[in-house]
Each structure stands twice: as C-alpha cells, then as structure tokens.
Amino acid sequence: MDIREQGRLAKAASYKLASAGSSKKDEALRAIAEMLGSRYGEWLSANEEDLRNAEASGMKPAMLDRLRLSKERIDGIIEGVRQVMALPDPIGHVDGMDERPNGLIIGKKRVPLGVIGIIYEARPNVTVDAAALCLKSGNVCILRGGKEAINSNKCVVGLMREALKKAGLPEDCISLIEDTSRDSAKALMQLDEYVDVLIPRGGRDLIRTVARESSVPVIRTGEGVCHVYVDEAADLNMAADILYNAKCSRPSVCNAAECVLIHEAVAEDFLKLAVPLLDKHAVELRCDERALSILGQRGIKASPEDWDAEYDDYILAVHIVDSEDEAVDFINTHGSSHSEAIITRDYFKAQDFLERVDAAAVYVNASTRFTDGFEFGLGAEIGISTQKLHARGPMGLSELTSIKYIVYGKGQVR
C-alpha cells in the first residue's frame, strides 16, 4: 500500500481509538495476548523463514540471536502484553479545572499523541511491545521494522490486526510498512500531515539519521555514553562494585557505563580494587596517561575518540581527574545525557553533582544500570529519551500522551 494512504488510514483510526475508552482497549490487548497464545506457531514459522534468509546472507550470530523467536520468548512477549493491559490508563484525566475571572472554566485533559511511527531494526519482539504500549495509551502505531524480520513482522501484525477486529476496534490501529527499502523510511519521516511523532529504536546511526531527515517530530532514545565518577571521598569497595555492575552486568545496553572517572587522590587504591573485578570479563581498559602509569601493561592508551565512545562491549575508558568539578565538566562535554553516577561519602559533592550534571538520570552511590521504566516504577517502557523535549529518561505510558485544553463557556467574547 502507498505510505501516504497508510498514514491517512492511521489518522482516521486514531480518532476512533482516542475515544474508545479503557475497557475497549484492554479487550483488544487481551485479544492480542490470546491470539499470540493460540497461533504462535504461525509466528514461529515466519520467523524461521527470516532466520534462513539471514543465515544465507551471512548474518552474525549475535544479530541472529536478536532475530530469533522461540516458544519461551513468545511467552515472555505475551506476558508483557498482559502487564501493559494491567497498567492504569493515562488517558482522559483532567488535572483540575479552574474558573478564570471572566467565568470561563478551563482544564487540561490528557489525550493520546495520535499516530506514532516506530522505526526499528531486526527485533521482532519490539513489534508487539511497541504496539501494546501505543494501544494502551490510545495511540495508533505505524511500524517500520528491519528487512531481516519482515516475515515475522508481517505475520504478527496480521495476528494483532485480527485481534483488534475481534475486539471491535479498527484494524488500522496497528499497521506495518511492508516495504523495507530506504525510501519507505524516508516517506514515513516526511508524513507530518498524519504522523504526530516518530520514535526510532536502534543504533546511534539509525537515530541520528531519523533526527536529521524527519519533518515529523522525533524522540531520540537510547544513546548511552554513561560515566561512573569515583570521588576522592568514595567508599572504594562500593565504587568498585558499582563500576563492575555498571560495566559488566549487560554491556550491550544503553545504561551501561562506558567510562570511569577517578579522582587522582584515590586512583591507585581504587584501581587495585576494581581491576580484579573487571578481569572476570577481561574488560579492555583504555586509559589516559595517568591511569596508564598506574595500570602499566593492564591498560592500553586511549585515543581521543575513546572519550566519546559507546562501546556496548567489555571495554572501558579510564580517565583520572583532579576534582569533582573537572568530572562534571568532562561528563557534560562527553556524555550523551543519559545516566551518570557519582560515588562519594561527601554530602556537598553529591548535591553538586546532582545539581550540575546535565543528564536524564543522575545517581549518587548507585549503578547507572537502573535507568529503566520498570526499575523506575513506570510499569513499562518504550525507550529511554536522551533529549529534553517532551520526555526525558524512561518513557512509560504517560510519556506517550499529550494534552488538550477544554473550555466551558457561556457566551464569552474577548
């Protein structure tokens, strides 16, 4: 189908969905969960076709693993749909109404964004996760997944559309762009007449391209160049544990640490504690001059690019600073405004770090790995915004909403 026409249908469906009410939306989510539970075999077969094509084209094992579905993974996805269903509906809430001096009664009512475009790569679970979050928050979604997962996506979007129909909602509440050429992504990015926001989910290049080329408003998510700063007043054992967790518990995710900053007064003592932990995963240490003089053969010399790198791997940049002040400047210069942590016993340093570091989440004495919708109590997450506009940090259901002013008058003119 023509993408403009798909946009038009999505917009039309969005007006119906916006006033569908919570019960109707939950009925549709339940129907989706049941549909996936009873007909998951179809999805698995389609996924096998994708896997065969991917293997034939020489896809790497790590990528193949992301693409692969299994009965267990599908069960997890269904459980996710049920969890989203159980969350409170953010739509319709009016946070107080006020009467103005002229008698107008004005309130701000929470409404869906409308039509959300999701551009993502070859992870078939995103297709259902994103659709469920959009549906619960009253938003229509247009999904544009990677070409490697096209058969999986066609199948599961077909199943979800059947479920929508069964629940009495327009099928066009969820649709897939089946053309996976670069042109189709480009066309979606220009569809500002019908699409209210684009959320790219994937690597840095994808996100930057979408931000650069889109006339539809974009929410940038998931770029994570995160730091752990070990202050001179840190509990060094705590600092070593936190750094180990922030770097090694899951290095491929955006809230993992990429760089440790260490106050020079404690650098030697701290590294003595931290390196044995990092050794467990043979973490490569890319060091400035001072760190190198401490670590010797264990470190390698960093290049300037290392200070801005998102490794997503068992690699860590190591930089020694003279003060908390220098650490804050370094973070504000090189960080991606995602998650930043200070480890210190010093009350004033802790408060200063919280105040001056410019990031979505700033931690005192805890791992950056907590930046996550579930950990923060949002109940779900469509991504972690690293921009300041609209939403910042983990985006739950209420970050997928907007407001409208409703005004009750009795003939007022101005």
Place this chain on the structure above:
Amino acid sequence: MDIREQGRLAKAASYKLASAGSSKKDEALRAIAEMLGSRYGEWLSANEEDLRNAEASGMKPAMLDRLRLSKERIDGIIEGVRQVMALPDPIGHVDGMDERPNGLIIGKKRVPLGVIGIIYEARPNVTVDAAALCLKSGNVCILRGGKEAINSNKCVVGLMREALKKAGLPEDCISLIEDTSRDSAKALMQLDEYVDVLIPRGGRDLIRTVARESSVPVIRTGEGVCHVYVDEAADLNMAADILYNAKCSRPSVCNAAECVLIHEAVAEDFLKLAVPLLDKHAVELRCDERALSILGQRGIKASPEDWDAEYDDYILAVHIVDSEDEAVDFINTHGSSHSEAIITRDYFKAQDFLERVDAAAVYVNASTRFTDGFEFGLGAEIGISTQKLHARGPMGLSELTSIKYIVYGKGQVR
C-alpha cells in the same frame, strides 16, 4: 562569529545559568528593564536606521508598523520584562520523591531545556520578550531575527548582555546571530550538539521550513485555521456575537476564526443575525453551494483551497453541514489543531465536540480568541504550540522546562 562557536559558548553558559537560582535571574531581568529604561534612545536610533533601510527597499506600511519602535512601545516591552520577573520560577521543583523496593529514592526535578534557538521575523519586541522568558526559565537563548530589524536587534541584545554582566551572569545567556543570511538559519537548524530546541515564530512558511530542515527538535507554533461550529441547538444570538468576535476582533492573529460551520437547520436564521455584524468590517464570505443559495450576492463561491486557508484578514469561509458529526470530521480534516468552538445548548453535543475534536483548545459557547497564555492564566506566553509533542496550546514558563531524574542510593547494583 562562527555559529558553531556561538553554540558552544551558549551551551557553556547554560550550565552556569541552570544553577544560578531565582534571585540571580530576577536580578538580571531587573537590570535589563533598567538598562532599556535608561538607554532606550540608543535602541530607537538603531530602529530608525532599520526603518530608513526598510522604507528605501519598499517595505509595506503594515510591515513597517511591526518593525517600528516608539517610547510607548518600549515602555510596554519593559513592563513585559517586569511581569515575567514577577512570575514564579518553575525551576528546581521536585514533584514528590518515591522510595523503590530496592531502597533507591527517585525524584523528577524540573530543569531548564538548556539552549533555545528562536527564529523570527522583523519584530524587535520579540527579541526582548523571548529573551526574558528564556532567562526566567533558566534557558540560554540564541536569537536569529529578520534582517530588516538587524540594527535594532544588535543594539538591544548588546544592552541586555551588558545587563547580564552587571548582574553577574554570563553575557552568553543571550546572544544574537548577526548574520541574517539564509545560511545562518540553516546552520542554527543543524546545531543539535548545542541547541536543545528551536521555536520558530512567524508565518506558516517560516515554521514549515524550520520543521522540515532542522535536526534540532522544533516546536511548531501559531498556525491557526480555527472554526466556529453553530449547532442546530445553538442560541443564535450568542453564536452571532461569538462568530463576530472570533473573526473580527483581531483577524491577523492565529486564534481568529477562518471558517464558520453551520447546521443546515439553522443556517438561514443564523446568517440573518450574523451577516449584519460581519458587514461592519465588510467581511468577505466564501461560501459552499448551500450557503451561497441563502446569501446570494452577499457571498462568493468558495474554491477547495478556502477550506484550508488561514486568511489573517476580513475573510470568512462559510460551510453548511448536516450534523455535529460532520462538523467534527470537517474540523479534524481541515483545521490546524489550534482552537475550535461549538455553539450549542445541547449537553451531549457539547461533550461530544470536546471529546472528539483534536485541537490544542476546544471551546463550548465561547470565542476561539481566548487561546492565549495571559487569558489562560499562564502569566506569559512564548507562542501557541499546534503540535502534540512537549507542549500544546499556549506555552508559558513551565513549557520551557524539562525534567531530570535524581536518584539517591546507598550502593545499589542491579
């Protein structure tokens, strides 16, 4: 100066301003008001130069009037700065903190957006209004005004920077892009490394160009294709008064009505009451077939473009519908999601209209002209957002903010 360098300086200043505190910011606003009060003569002289150049290049009288400053206008601008100063500071507020099951204490703290780029046309008052709102909300602004006002802008930005310095804040909290070529606007739109948001203020073409070409997030403001729908159950006298107000009280602004939709059952009676009012300003009526058959010589035939037109003039499109349902569909298709009104005595029609019309402000029995930061009680306004992302409707100080999560831990790892 190179625009990248200007961006870098602005970003550096933004970190200082973000933690400057309310008293400091108010001190700077007071210094600006005093500076403009004591040295307004310099601004007037610079403005005279702009006016001479503009007249020589054949600028139209209405545009010349927008460009012109006077002692009275400057007094009004100074009063505006003082009003902004008196508003509560939105920054620093934490709307409750929660302890998570793992003991992390998490709060959302209100913070400035950072660096705001304002692209606007030849209205020198915008230079001060925008700078004052940004300063109060802790944001650095980079101003890029129209070339016709360049001398006025250079002068007043110079005065404001002097005032900032006097108050002990970085001069770079307010800066002007002095190069008014198209290239400089383009460069600003690509400065996503340093600029957090762009707010274009001006005509539709300017706004669409910025939305299309910018990699910096944009807030679209001020496109207004607004409707008044006269329901079959309307108080027709009230409807005529409201339409007259919505169309004629200030036709050049974005919350003025461009189109009246009339239920066919009351079309003839309503037009009998409304046309004599509209006659006072000789409003041109562009009509569909049915309206034309009622109005005869008083109307002219509408072309399809009329249903999407923002006239900003004494022109009104007139369209007759068969139902409230048809009116809602028409508005959702042709409106710009700004301000929409229904005039009715019917409770259910009123609620349905509020529910289903997709716009920043939806009115029952009141004029669309009320959509305004002052009328809504925000105390100030930098524009009226017609998008759903980040802010919708009149944007006051709190719409110029973002949040950051602050997290107090005691060694937690995940």
